[in-house]
Amino acid sequence: MKENIISINHVHFRYPGQTVYALKDVSLNVAKGEWLAIVGHNGSGKSTLAKMLNGLHYPEEGQVTICNFPLKDEFVWDIRRRLGMVFQNPDNQFVGTTVQDDVAFGLENNGIPHEVMVERVKASLQRVGMLDFLNQEPHHLSGGQKQRVAIAGVIALQPDIILLDEATSMLDPRGREEVLRTVRQLKEEQDLTVISITHDLEEASRADRIIVLNKGSVYREGTPEEIFQLNEELIKLGLDVPFPVKLSEILRLQDFEIASNYLSEEELVRELWTSNFKK
Amino acid sequence: MEKMIFGRYLPLQSPVHELDPRAKLLFIFGFVIVVFLANNILSYGILAVFTLLCIYLSRINIRFLLSGLKPVIWIIAFTFLLHIFLTKEGDLLFNIGFLKIYEGGVRQGAFISLRFLLLILVTSLLTLTTSPISITDGLESLLNPFKKLKLPVHELALMMSISLRFIPTLMDETDKIMKAQIARGADFSSGPIKERVKAVVPLLIPLFVSAFKRAEELAVAMEARGYRGGEGRTKYRLLHWQGKDSAALVLLLVLAALLWWARS
Numbered sequence: 444m445k446e447n448i449i450s451i452n453h454v455h456f457r458y459p460g461q462t463v464y465a466l467k468d469v470s471l472n473v474a475k476g477e478w479l480a481i482v483g484h485n486g487s488g489k490s491t492l493a494k495m496l497n498g499l500h501y502p503e504e505g506q507v508t509i510c511n512f513p514l515k516d517e518f519v520w521d522i523r524r525r526l527g528m529v530f531q532n533p534d535n536q537f538v539g540t541t542v543q544d545d546v547a548f549g550l551e552n553n554g555i556p557h558e559v560m561v562e563r564v565k566a567s568l569q570r571v572g573m574l575d576f577l578n579q580e581p582h583h584l585s586g587g588q589k590q591r592v593a594i595a596g597v598i599a600l601q602p603d604i605i606l607l608d609e610a611t612s613m614l615d616p617r618g619r620e621e622v623l624r625t626v627r628q629l630k631e632e633q634d635l636t637v638i639s640i641t642h643d644l645e646e647a648s649r650a651d652r653i654i655v656l657n658k659g660s661v662y663r664e665g666t667p668e669e670i671f672q673l674n675e676e677l678i679k680l681g682l683d684v685p686f687p688v689k690l691s692e693i694l695r696l697q698d699f700e701i702a703s704n705y706l707s708e709e710e711l712v713r714e715l716w717t718s719n720f721k722k
Numbered sequence: 723m724e725k726m727i728f729g730r731y732l733p734l735q736s737p738v739h740e741l742d743p744r745a746k747l748l749f750i751f752g753f754v755i756v757v758f759l760a761n762n763i764l765s766y767g768i769l770a771v772f773t774l775l776c777i778y779l780s781r782i783n784i785r786f787l788l789s790g791l792k793p794v795i796w797i798i799a800f801t802f803l804l805h806i807f808l809t810k811e812g813d814l815l816f817n818i819g820f821l822k823i824y825e826g827g828v829r830q831g832a833f834i835s836l837r838f839l840l841l842i843l844v845t846s847l848l849t850l851t852t853s854p855i856s857i858t859d860g861l862e863s864l865l866n867p868f869k870k871l872k873l874p875v876h877e878l879a880l881m882m883s884i885s886l887r888f889i890p891t892l893m894d895e896t897d898k899i900m901k902a903q904i905a906r907g908a909d910f911s912s913g914p915i916k917e918r919v920k921a922v923v924p925l926l927i928p929l930f931v932s933a934f935k936r937a938e939e940l941a942v943a944m945e946a947r948g949y950r951g952g953e954g955r956t957k958y959r960l961l962h963w964q965g966k967d968s969a970a971l972v973l974l975l976v977l978a979a980l981l982w983w984a985r986s
Contacts, residue, residue, distance in 0.1 A: 498945050520948060528946045535936045536943035540855045540887045547958035552948035554956050564958070596947065706733035 447605060449473035449496065450635050454505035456491060465491040466502075467659040473604075478630065478637045480647035480667075483656035484681035492656070493608040493640045497528050510603055511714035525554060527597030531609040537581045542573060543583070546596045553600065567599040568592075570632070571625050587618025591625055598629060605629075607639040611646060623649070644677070645685045648707070655680065687711040731853050736781035737966070738851045743860030747965035750848050752974045757837055759981040766836055768980050773840045780851050787843065787850075794842055798835045805831030858882045859959050876952030882942070892933060899928050 449472065466488045466649065473479050483489040493508060494500045498519035507514035510525045527549075530536045539545030546564045548706040555563070568574045571591040581589060590610055597605055605626065611619040630637050647653050653670045655663040657680050657706060663670060669689050670677070678684060684692075687708050690699045701714060733739075738746075760766045777784055811826025849857070862879035869875050900910065903924055910921050 455853050494942075499942060499946065520950070523946060523948050526960065528943075530939065530943050530946075532936075532939055534891055535939035537887070538944060538947075540883055540942065544855070544883075544958060548944075548949075549947040551958055552950065554954045555958060557956060557958070560956065560958050580890070581887065582894065600948075 445474040445476065447472040448475040448510060450506075450508045451639075452506045454502040454507060456494070456495065456500060457504050458491075466495070469505075469659070469661055470658075471654055471661060472491060473636060473638060475603075476634050476636055477652060478639070478650045480650035480653045480658060481638065481640045482642060482644060482647045482653060483662075486658075487656040487680075488659040489640045489642075489656050490509065490608060490658075493528070493606055493638075495496045496606055496638070497526060498522050501562040524600060525602050526604040526606055527600060527602040528606045528608060529590060529593045529597060529610040531612055533586045533593065533613065534581070536593055537589055537667050538579065541577070542568065542579050542584070542592050543577045545592055546599050548595050549600050563601075564595075570598065570629060571595045574722075585618060586614045587621040590614065590618070594622070594625055594629070602635075604636045604638065607637070607641070608620045609641060610639070612641070612643065619646070642682065644671070644682055644688075646684055655682075711715070730850060732782060732850050733853070734781050734851075736779060736851065737863055738776070738847065740966070741851075741970055742961055742963050742967040743852050743856040744864055744961060745961065745970050746848050747857070747864060749970055749974055750845055751842050752842055752971070752978075754841060756974065756978045756981060758835070759985055761833070761977065762984070762986045765981050765984040765986075766833060768977070768984055769840055770836070772977050773843055776844060776847060780847055782847070782850055787846070791839075791842065794838075798838050801838060802831040802835045805834055824883035842980055854884060854886045855959070858886070859961060863961055876955070888936070891936075892929065895932060896925065896929055899925055911922070 451469055451471050454469045455464055459462050469488070469492065481489050481492065491500060495502065495514070496509060498514060501514060501706070508668055509522045512518040512522050512525075514522065533685065537545050538548045543564050546567055549561055550560045550563060565577075568577065571594050573588065573591050573595060576584065576592075578586065581592075584592070593610075594605070607626065611622050614622065626637060626639075626651075629635055631672065637650075639650065641647055648667045648671070650667060653663075653665060653667055654661055655670060655677070662680065663673065674684060674688065674692055687710070691711060695701050701711075748920045757769065760769050777787060784986065806823055807821070808823070809823050809827035809830045811830070813825040814822060815825050815828065816823040852860075858879050861882070862875055865873065865875045867879070903921075906912065908921055908924065910925075912918075913921075
């Protein structure tokens with residue numbers, strides 16, 4: 444068993460002035476180095492959970508521990524140093540006037556000395572493939588490029604965890620692929636833990652583990668294969684099942700023999716074009 | 723709009739571009755005072771030559787600079803006329819019925835207009851040769867002593883740089899909203915002024931709503947990235963005061979001395 448980098452124990456949370464709990468008795472652990480996807484419909488509490496992990500909300504009851512720091516006022520800045528967050532809207536998290544200023548913003552906040560800062564800005568931009576855009580202004584960049592700059596801003600602080608809060612939902616397919624590829628590559632290069640909060644099951648299907656949230660509680664937990672077996676249930680929860688899973692389900696109804704629910708199109712295509720050989 | 727030179731930045735390579743923004747700010751501040759020393763033809767001549775020298779050093783095309791002055795020409799002409807008609811000094815030059823033009827009025831008008839013109843030329847050199855973010859850095863650094871008087875210097879500078887960063891974003895957004903409204907039959911470009919002003923309201927409201935939403939999200943993102951005010955922050959952009967920056971200020975002192983000597 445790998446050690447847990449985040450543990451959440453019986454957490455309850457309500458927004459001020461609300462009677463309904465946004466999070467109800469949520470308990471979950473995140474292992475060091477894993478890629479965890481948290482999925483759920485709008486209002487399932489997934490964004491609330493994301494904000495809690497960054498100390499933007501505090502639990503009403505229960506404990507949250509992140510990188511061995513309990514989620515309390517005195518540790519919130521230590522937690523934010525170790526857990527970097529990429530938000531949904533590429534424009535509304537770009538603080539600097541140019542790419543390099545934006546990457547430097549987090550470093551400036553943490554009082555990193557100038558010489559170290561210059562090196563880290565360059566290195567981080569290099570790693571997300573945006574070094575050539577050093578002096579570009581944000582309005583000359585595409586959504587995917589802006590999100591990659593945001594990721595550079597996060598890794599410049601050398602965090603242990605990257606939290607993607609719907610970071611790809613406003614991007615076109617190409618931008619989405621760009622961002623996910625970058626994150627995957629970074630995760631492989633160093634022992635990063637990735638939590639991606641999304642309602643895109645396609646994105647979630649590449650995670651090591653999926654947690655389905657519904658109405659503020661953990662509904663299911665498992666590997667992508669296990670979760671997609673739930674098919675009908677997921678649709679009832681308002682989640683969109685990935686296209687290959689949907690297609691295999693329909694083909695099965697048409698009496699085609701399909702071994703399992705394939706998560707990627709390639710796997711399904713391979714199954715289909717070889718299916719006649721097996722007879 | 724393309725012709726406007728105020729607030730525009732021309733990224734060229736020149737000795738003026740390379741100066742420290744603080745030096746340029748101090749220089750402009752000093753220049754605005756020094757200009758008032760001039761009071762005769764010789765001293766105004768010195769000022770004009772000095773200004774031309776500055777423009778030459780900045781490598782900015784003088785025709786570009788002058789064509790950008792068109793919007794202000796009217797104000798200059800107006801002040802000129804005002805002085806001609808209202809100053810009653812010296813010999814009488816013209817007397818057409820109720821209009822009396824005096825020699826003193828013409829001289830005064832010419833001097834004041836020239837002073838105005840030179841001030842505008844030199845100050846627009848500042849924005850033309852310094853990127854807005856450098857001006858912000860320079861201001862922050864110059865205002866630093868005022869922190870003792872509880873002036874929120876860092877916050878002001880951050881506000882300035884964030885505004886600069888969001889200008890194009892909000893421009894794009896305005897454009898989008900405008901097109902959406904035009905697609906639904908709104909008319910921004912014709913009709914009486916009253917109607918046109920009315921048509922702007924459905925443009926401003928969504929713009930404001932989204933600007934507030936952006937501000938809120940930006941604040942959350944900034945906090946998540948560890949922003950907690952100016953305390954304990956380091957700076958990525960550093961300013962370097964060099965010999966040439968001091969030289970620029972010395973040059974200004976020389977100008978002041980010359981003007982002092984030349985004025986009557």
